Structures are given as C-alpha cells and as structure tokens.
Amino acid sequence: QSALTQPASVSGSPGQSITISCTGTSSDVGAYNYVSWYQQHPGKAPKLMIYEVSNRPSGVSNRFSGSKSGNTASLTISGLQAEDEADYYCSSYTSSSTLYVFGTGTKVTVL
Amino acid sequence: QVQLQESGPGLVKPSETLSLTCTVSNGSISSYYWSWIRQPAGKGLEWIGRIYTSGSTNYNPSLKSRVTMSVDTSKNQFSLKLSSVTAADTAVYYCARDALYDSSGYYSRGFDPWGQGTLVTVSS
Numbered sequence: 511q512s513a514l515t516q517p518a519s520v521s522g523s524p525g526q527s528i529t530i531s532c533t534g535t536s537s538d539v540g541a542y543n544y545v546s547w548y549q550q551h552p553g554k555a556p557k558l559m560i561y562e563v564s565n566r567p568s569g570v571s572n573r574f575s576g577s578k579s580g581n582t583a584s585l586t587i588s589g590l591q592a593e594d595e596a597d598y599y600c601s602s603y604t605s606s607s608t609l610y611v612f613g614t615g616t617k618v619t620v621l
Numbered sequence: 622q623v624q625l626q627e628s629g630p631g632l633v634k635p636s637e638t639l640s641l642t643c644t645v646s647n648g649s650i651s652s653y654y655w656s657w658i659r660q661p662a663g664k665g666l667e668w669i670g671r672i673y674t675s676g677s678t679n680y681n682p683s684l685k686s687r688v689t690m691s692v693d694t695s696k697n698q699f700s701l702k703l704s705s706v707t708a709a710d711t712a713v714y715y716c717a718r719d720a721l722y723d724s725s726g727y728y729s730r731g732f733d734p735w736g737q738g739t740l741v742t743v744s745s
Contacts, residue, residue, distance in 0.1 A: 511682075513665065546731035548666075555715055555738050556666065561731035599666055603729060607682045610656075610668040 511608035514539065514600055521619040527588040530616045532600035533581060538611055540581035544603035547576055547585045551596045559598075560585060587618070595620045623648035625716050625736035633710075633743050639703040643716030643736055650674055650697045654719035656732060657690070657701045659712040667712075671719050672699055706743045713738040 515533040522528040532539065532547075539545055545563045548556035558567050560576035563583060573588045583602070587594055600613035629641035643655065656671040670680035672690040680688045684703070692699040703710060717732035 544729045548732070555735040556732070557735070558731045558733035561733070562729075565730070567731075567733060601666075601668075601732070608668070609671070609679050609681070612666040612668065615665045 511538075511604060511606045511611050514602060514611055514613035516598075516600060516613040516616045518614070519617045519619065521621055522587075522590045523621045524590055524592065526590050527586060528590060528618065530585045530587075530598055530600075530618070532583040532585070532602075532613045534583075534602055534604075534611070535581055537606060538581075538602040538604035539578065539583050541605055542603045543578070545576070545578060545583040546601045547574075547583075548599045548601065549594075549596050550599065556599060590620055592620050594618060623718065623734055625718065625734060627714060627716050627736045627739040629739060629741070631740055631742060633706055633741060634745050635707055635743055636705055639701070639706050639710065639714075639741055639743075641701045641714055641716075641739065641741070643699050643701075645697045645699075645718075650692065650694055650699065652723040653721055655692070655699045656717050656719040658715045658717055658732065658735075660715070660738075661709075661712040669701065669703075669714075673722065708743050711741065711743045713740050 547560040550556040563578045564576040598616045624646045626644045633639045651674045654671045657669040672678045687704045689702040715738045717735040720729040
C-alpha cells in the first residue's frame with residue numbers, strides 16, 4: 511500500500527487561503543469517507559483537524575475545512591495565520607490489509 | 622478529556638524486542654480501537670496496527686510478522702511489542718485512540734487524541 515500523495519510544500523501570506531491536496535486511489539480516498547487531516551508542529555504530536563472528509567472536531571477553528579472529489583481529498587486553510595505554519599498529513603481508511611494509510615505530508619509556510 | 626501516555630525504554634539493542642505501553646486516563650478504554658503509529662525523524666507517519674478492547678487486532682502487513690499488541694482493561698492500558706528490531710525501527714512511537722465500536726455501530730472519526738510520543742532508538 512503506497513502512501514497518499516501530498517505536495518511537499520505550500521505557502522501563503524497571512525490572511526490568504528491555501529489548499530493542500532491528498533491523492534489516493536479507488537481503494538482508499540475514493541472508496542471511503544474516512545479521510546482525516548492532522549496538523550503537526552515541530553516536536554509535537556499530530557492533532558486531528560478534520561475527520562470523515564469534512565467534519566471539524568470541537569475546538570478546531572472554522573478556518574479549516576475539508577472536501578473530497580473522486581480519489582483526491584483537500585484541506586483548505588482560510589485566513590492564514592502564523593500559527594498555522596506546520597506539517598499537515600492526510601489519512602484514509604483503505605480496503606487493503608494495511609487498513610489505514612497516511613499521506614506523504616505537506617509543510618505549510620506562512621510568508 | 623481523555624489523555625494518552627506512552628511509556629517504555631528509549632533505547633533497544635538490535636535484534637531485541639521493543640516494548641511500549643500506553644496508559645489511558647480520564648476515560649475508559651472500553652468500546653474503542655486503539656492504534657500505534659510511528660514516525661522516523663524527519664519522515665512521515667506510519668500506521669503500525671490497532672487493538673480493540675476485546676483483544677482483536679489488525680496489523681500493518683509490512684510489520685505483521687514482528688508485531689504483537691495486547692490490552693489490559695483493568696489497568697486501562699494497551700501495549701506494543703516489536704521483535705527483531707533494526708536501526709530502521711528507530712522512530713517516535715505514538716499511541717492514539719481509533720474508532721468507536723459499540724452496540725450502536727462503528728464510528729471512525731480519525732485518530733484522536735494522541736499521546737505525546739516517545740522516541741525509541743535502536744542501537745548497540
């Protein structure tokens with residue numbers, strides 16, 4: 511089972527919106543709505559930002575939103591803030607025996 | 622709110638067995654799946670496997686031959702053993718809460734929460 515494909519880096523200025531893509535296959539992202547997104551600051555544990563494609567856990571800013579089209583899921587961060595600078599990972603349930611697969615990770619830089 | 626804490630040796634010799642325990646506090650371990658995830662320095666996340674409170678397990682096929690997970694509901698703990706370790710197993714190991722599965726159904730709402738992570742180095 512290969513990792514889901516994410517861009518290595520995405521950048522934006524404060525206040526702008528950015529979108530991170532997460533491309534999988536018809537066996538994972540395309541097959542299930544069990545796509546989640548995680549934010550990870552250096553030296554910290556990942557934090558759940560989005561689950562089931564587009565749902566935000568309690569306490570997560572509404573500047574974070576998720577969507578999916580076909581085999582590609584997306585995370586959009588609107589009104590970019592300095593604190594959003596971090597690594598972001600997507601994850602999907604998969605029909606393979608691996609059960610869960612993570613994305614390759616995207617470093618978000620706030621210019 | 623539920624908190625997770627990993628514990629175990631930070632240094633393991635090559636060919637030996639890595640053993641970690643995750644303690645769940647401020648909540649019950651029952652009715653949930655619990656996962657182990659690792660991250661080599663500077664690299665991405667890898668799902669290792671999960672265990673349900675009944676003891677049922679799912680393992681990543683790439684590690685299946687070396688992984689054993691167990692659960693102790695009386696102590697609100699679950700554990701990971703990874704045998705025959707090599708330098709490639711050096712990573713930060715995280716435990717995390719996985720899906721809810723009870724009489725009302727199966728709910729997979731992402732890995733949440735996570736433990737703070739523990740660095741395990743494989744070296745002689």
